[in-house]
Amino acid sequence: MVLTCNFKLNTMKKYILLVCTSISLLSMGSCSKDFLDKDPLDRLTGDQYWKSKADFDMALTAIYGQLQNSIFSYGSPNWDVLTDNGYGQHNYNGSQGIVRGEIFPSSGGYIVDIYNACYSGIARANIFLSKLDANEGAVLDEGVRARYEGEVRFIRGFYYYMLYACYGAVPLIVEPLGLENQIQAKATEAEVLEQTLADLDAAITTLDPTLYANGNGHIVKTSAQALKLRVLLYAAYDENGVPNTTVLSQASTLAREIMATGYALAPAFESVFRDATQEGNPEIIFSIKFLAPNNATSMDQWYGDWAVVSPLPNLFNAFESGDIRRDLTVFDKVVDFDGVIHRPSNNVPTGYGLKKFLTPGLIPYGYSTQSQQDWVMLRYAEVLLSFAEAENELSGPSQEVLDALNAIRRRANLQAINAGLSKESMRAAIRQERRLELAFEGLRYFDLKRWRIAEDVLNNVKDGVLSYRFEERFYRWPLPQTEIDKSQGVLEQNPDY
């Protein structure tokens, strides 16, 4: 550029010098090479991780932490509002549409939430397992490696069980995925079950054969056995509700193994669910733990103050007179712990509320309430009931069946059932006991499905706030439409949707 200079040359030089100096000052001050290289100041990036045992410990913690997702833990009572047990006024996870039988591929709520929550958990497990396999895991000794693998495979098995029980056939993912291989076809239902059992068997093989109470909060062998028992019972019934004796035999054998390890029913029914009596409780086989204030839940607020779950009158009336579980499970209009009363601030639509999981000491419940009672995922009462169910189906109402069932009834302050019932009557008694003992623990919906009685039961609910409709096709939910769309034709929808 030619400068037209009309003042003195030395002035001109001065200015040019000024410009040059300024620009070079700028360059030195800021043109340093890394001006445009900015990295996070408070977080690690992937290439810096998986180097030490501490890294693996924190990653393992995060895999347990994912179980705290309310859909798997303290929100589980909401599963029972899909059944004859209750009503969910807040429509958590789209429960009301499911009850009304408005289940479409485009439905949101559980239909989408379970799919995403499970695969999110599976992804974290898969990443962990692949890092464990890779050389980076050399920082762990063999015993630790095996134990970590067992714990993680238990958790992955749990997610696959949930997918299997909700949708049937789903894609089977056992390696970390990326953008390039994100589209995956379905495996068969049998393959999903097989993977679930394989994961649980791996856990059973590698984990300590100790009681959960002695496992420092980690998954132990018996936890995996108890979950496998639940899975086997789900898998045992066919499309007509007829059990497969081979599977039931396996279940029965597995139940006996668990019953031989030293678990027992806690003398007080409520002690299983209350924070103060959960640690070391002989009945708990696996629980999802919480710790207030920094790792707390809204459990007391949800059920005690908001009435998120409202038991239906038919459940309240199903308890035999004298059954101590009725008033420990359900509250009538107000929460009352020996005269310490909480009046829910929300509408209580059926007049009944869910008391089973509430903490007496936290009244009054509200936004300031920080709950820390653990969510009991597996407990010995379920094992006894599952054993009774399997044995009754295999060999009728034997003394073993009666013993298992009566152990439950005795604690509930009920009379023992005497021998002499038919297999069918015993089946009905076991199912009734299971409904009451495990009410709002999130199992009723899956029990109705595996027994294939969901249509009979749900389409005959007379005291529901909603009108119920259960169709044959709902035994397997549709896969989310968004997933079908994104798969570009690879992922096939379940039949009848």
Add this chain to the structure above:
Amino acid sequence: MEKKSTIIVVMRTGTLQLLMAVFLLGSTWAASTRAQGILNERVTISKKDASLQILLKEMEQTFGIHFIYSPALINVDQTVTITAGDKSLENLLDELLIPLHVGYEVSGNNIVLKRTRGQKQLAIKGVVLDKDRLPLSGVSVLLKNTAGKGTSTNEAGAFSLSVPANASLVFRYVGYQEQTVPLNNRSFLEVVMIEDPANLDEVIVVGYGTQKKANLTGAVASVSGEDLVKRPVTNVASMLQGQVPGLRVVQNSGEPGNEGLSVRIRGQGTFSGAGSNPLVLIDGVEGSLNDVNPNDIENVSVLKDAASASIYGSRAANGVILVTTKAGQSGSFVIDYTFNGAVHTPTRLFDLITNSAEYMELWNEARLNNGNTAGLYPQETIDLYRNATDRVQYPNADWLDIMFNPAFVQTHNLGISGGTGGTHYNLSMGYIDQPGVMKGFEYKRYNARFNIGSSINDHIKIGANISVKQGDVSRPRQGAEDAFIATISQAPTYLPKLPDGRYAFKAYDFESNNKNMLAIVENEVLWKNRDYSVNLQGWLDVQLSKKLNWYSKAAIIADFDKSKDWRPVVPLYNYQTGDFATDLDVGGKGLGVNSSENRYSNLFTYLKYDDLFAGSHQVSAQLGFSQEANKHEYLYGYRRDFFNNDLQELDAGGLAVQNSSGSAYEWSMRSFFGRLTYNYKERYLLEVNMRYDGTSRLQSDHRWGAFPSVSGAWRVSEESFVKNAGLSWLNNLKVRGSYGELGNQNINIDIRSSSPYQYAYQETYPYPYQDILNYTGNYPFDNANLSTGVAQTALANQLLTWETTKIADIGLDLAVLNGLDLTIDWYRKTTSDILRPSQLTGVVGLAAPNINNGTMQNEGLELALRYSKRVQSGALEGLSYSFGGNIDRFRNKLVQFGQREIGSNTIKEEGRPWDTFYMLEWIGIFQNEEQIQASPRQYNDDTKPGDLIFKDQNGDGVIDDDDRIYLGGQYPSFEYAITGNASWKNFDLSFMFQGVEGRKIYVADWGTVPFIQGSPPTTDWRNRWTPENPSTTMPRIYWGFDAPAKIRRTSSYYLQDASYLRLKNITIGYTFPINLVERMGLRKLRLFFSGDNLFTLTDYPGLDPERGGNGVFVGYPQNKIYSFGLNVQF
């Protein structure tokens, strides 16, 4: 006023000017202005009975002039008398010669005396004012049809001239319309000049510089600060509403300090995570419209097309808003004070049923329709309320009335500006106190600004712009929507307080409600935020040579923000029994304090070279460098248990439960930019812009992007064949075209933790491509200690690169008939490689990575029209008025997206506008069972007479999700504004209507289905369907959130027409006459009334149609404002 007392002083001025005057003699008004120079020279003189000849000689010596006259015609021997005083030569000659019937003509320093024959000369005086009635100096005042005769106004806007009595005067001033005023024997004239809307010499602020309006090749619109501050609102963005076609401002609410303003230039350009907000530059440096005091604004330029914006490259994809603040004017010292006091009331609120007995009956009816047989009001309770005389125990509480009250809002602004020598400055201070119409809301803002510029010598200028803002916001902690929801979610059966002053919960346990807002407000359960924004800019302007200029600016903007979230324990009691009921819902007790600071620095420098070749090829070249760096840090602390409700600092809380978090992030950018312009005789204009940007947000291999643009214009009216065609009505005709590319990189990564007890406020970080591990999934294995969890929660995409926006623009500027001005622009804006999360399948199990994918297009048309006129004669002589309007429309299209995505009431699908409404079509109300039987089954609903009917779109005999259809209305068909200004004598009037046509809003929850959380029905439910009242518009009533799905399905029943036309503002002012004001020692005094949102035409039900997006029906209302103000200048 200082007197110029000696002749000597005058004599020193301008030998050169006089020489030039001689040289230019004859070329009409330039020459006469020069001659006027002599005539304006002053002398203090007094003569009694002196000889004219001697007097003329004295004057020749004093003024250095020469009188030419014929002694035969002019009798110079007569004696004359001059009254004492300080006089200009012109005054002197007029006083001396007019009585003698002698005229004169100035020619250089020669003054020719002539005998005037019979024509009476009149000494005319006058003052010329601008539309604010401030004196205008330097205005040419010319005698019509008489070359060379004239004068110009002095600093006080005054002029005097001797002219024939029946003459007309022509007033000319750059940037104003020429005016011709017939004298009609008047001896004093007051002339108000009107700005020329088509003023082609107006200088418009553009990116890194200015440009003459005539030479613009891009689509740039400019608004003066004066037009903005007409509205008595407090936010600059609100003031921009309706001012510029293509700039759409939607104010979500009238909430003080939090109006939720959405500003969009030419539509929603992208669905990117990088957003659609335009880049806002305050004096060339990125800033926030919230931080600027509107009174400090000189003007605002809106850069709409790629050509004008691309010099800002990657930040400019959504357009640019350039705010220029006021600098001081040299030569004057002005103190300006403005006060405005306003009364705010809500524009519209729901009409709710607040009679308790009626509420209870409807409650029972709705619950029974639901199938709820529990929780009904017993008949005796209803009767108790119906017949009560004690309205304290049995009230008909109107909670809206309790919580909403008129608010008095005041603003004060003080400005001091001036300049001496080479230094000029502008100092201003502003204060706003804006309580809300709803209890618990308040905003206070304090602004101070100091702009100074100084010439060190002929070549170097330096300056600084310094501004500080403090904003204090106080509002209920969960925000305005929640506060409104809670206010209406109360039964009329109880008042907020028991008669003894304790706070009420409910009257009956089975009632349903939300939190007691009066208790919230009175117990200070408020979110209080104080933010300081400090903006420091220093600049250096060096004229390296006549043709080469070097400009640099360094700026630091520091924002400090501190908020407190106080949640005390407040017990609530049953209204009827007085028993303790529950604690007030404060969202978990405790005190949270958040403190954050953001430091942004920007340095830019450029060289600009201008040259003219061969007399007609004007070329300029500009080359520059810019860099920006930003660092944000925050700190959060919390304690749960406090000793009492009075000590509201962290240290007053117990140590047992406390929490803290803190972090920081950084980003930076570096850019090179340049511009080349070519201008041939102001006929053919060509401009090329280029920006080359690098950003820390992208990985080093993909970091740099180039954003070029080219534009051109043809000024048809400058062509000689047009000029020669004698089209005197054609003032200007310009055709413009531009095309260019812009970028966008302003994307973050979402690292929100899944833990419910993560206190971190910061959820997104500017590291969108990085493979970040997240702290998530803490777990207490032993129920005693919390172990830390770390996991990868999202996929990373290192290949991330720029999003690109291409804009083509064709425009036309037309000015005709000396007052009619038209601008039309057509554009097509296409954004591609959109930065967005990938549509990742669920089986991957991680959050989607950001990718470049997707294309969105907006095509639009903008038109602005203005007509200005001044009435020259007749009864309304002196009335000047202008009318204008603007209208814009655009069509949004999602060109490429991927798989369609269906939301709760919208769909994102290729080929359709983004977020097209997608829902069932409502076609009526079932009147009887037969009609239901004959109609398609609606989902699994238990359909009854009185329920909504949906249309079976696919004819399969069943209504389900497959019957949802696409519906328009997400974007308005068009938006428009109509403005008018008029001034006459000392009065001025302006108004603006603003309208939106064809926009629909989907509303839900409170205010739609009654009794949600106990909220009373709106009064239209009196017309609900019942067997006795077979309504075809209002369905059967159902109760609250328990209402069956059939009444709450997403359908066009809830899609409301939000078109409106409203009188956005009307302002009436009176400026006191200048002679009166001067006697009071003032420069200006104006009183005005300004009204905002005074009336609205709309079909929208219940609340104000002007709001943000779809969703919950209720929101903080818009304000209707009546304000009075006063402006004084000293």
